[in-house]
Amino acid sequence: MATSLLLSAMPSTVYHYCNVETFFKIIQNHTLRLSDIEKSNDFMEKKWAIQQSLTHIERNLNNPAYPCSKKPELAEQLLGAMEQHFRTYNMMILACCFSSERDLLSQWRGYGDNGCGVSIGIDSASQFRYAYERTQDYFRAPQTSHELPSNLCFHSIQYGAEQIQDIVMNLFSTFLSWLPLRISIDQAAHSLVRILYPALPFFKSLAFSEEAEWRCVFFPRLPAPPYRNDTFDEEQFQPLLEQQKQPIALDSFQLQPLQYRLRQSNLIPYRDLAFRTDQPFLRSVTIGPKCPLDRETVKLLLELHGIPISMDRIYLSDVSYR
DSSP, X not given: OOOGGGGOOOOSEEEEEEOHHHHHHHHHHTEEEEEEGGGSTTXXXXXXXXXXXXXXXXXXXXXXXXXXXXXXXXXXXHHHHHHHHHHHOOBOOEEEEEESOSSOHHHHHHTSGGGTSEEEXXXXXXXXXXXXXXXXXXXXXXXXXXXXXXXOEEEEOBOSHHHHHHHHHHHHHHHHHHTTTTOOHHHHHHHHHHHHGGGGGGBOOGGGGGGOEEEEEEOOOOBOSSOOTTTOOHHHHHHHHHHTTSOEEETTEEEOXXXXXXXXXXXXXXXXXXXXXXXXXXXXXXXXXXXXOOHHHHHHHHHHTTOOOOGGGEEEOOOOOO
């Protein structure tokens, strides 16, 4: 089943909006930060994506365009079991967010320190090509593995119901076709919830579509709070945590060990993604409409930290900001 998601061509450059302090740390440390999305500005989005997925399946159980219409009772049982498993299944998702737009008012307001920050242009065509192709393959062909992706994923956010529906129904119908021969309904529901999980951070409400967002995502395979006393496995948790204490080579990056930072009396888990300066990475810097930085200072900072960039790639925002 072809989906419109597959038509999302990757732009050559994506833009990370941030405040000046974060910009300085990115340049100084040569890292991007992947943070827990449940403790981000859009902390409710995963719950929204789960509900949208279940709603799309329920509305299409009898749709003749999908194979599930030929097995309505079995499909209803699978959907009910999925709802139960979504209540208990909870894994950490780390992400770094970008936009395909360099100088966008909504991004300045939401992520660029209210216009006082910067927009960093990243060479996505070289840096995220493999992660993008990996994510395309994931959406194109339903996975039989019961594991989350072990490498980076990179893709545009899907805002429209049609794109979300195509992905979810494709996976649901495939698992339904396996039921009579391979696994029980409960096993299929658990597997389907696990396989759908990597899609969740790429679904957002249409209300956010102006952001033109792209995401780099990593799944650390750690359970996310709240832990359930009746299902939490301390013995299994310890080796999973040990894995997150080690650096990992991912594509052209080095993923640093799991750390925590303090923000507004809350602790935020993250892993830094270290990029190489001997490869194309940073393509531009746009200074926000209310930012006090000047182009010459930005140029010197980049050069001092081994990231040469020409002056004509350092922009002042054209956004009229009040």
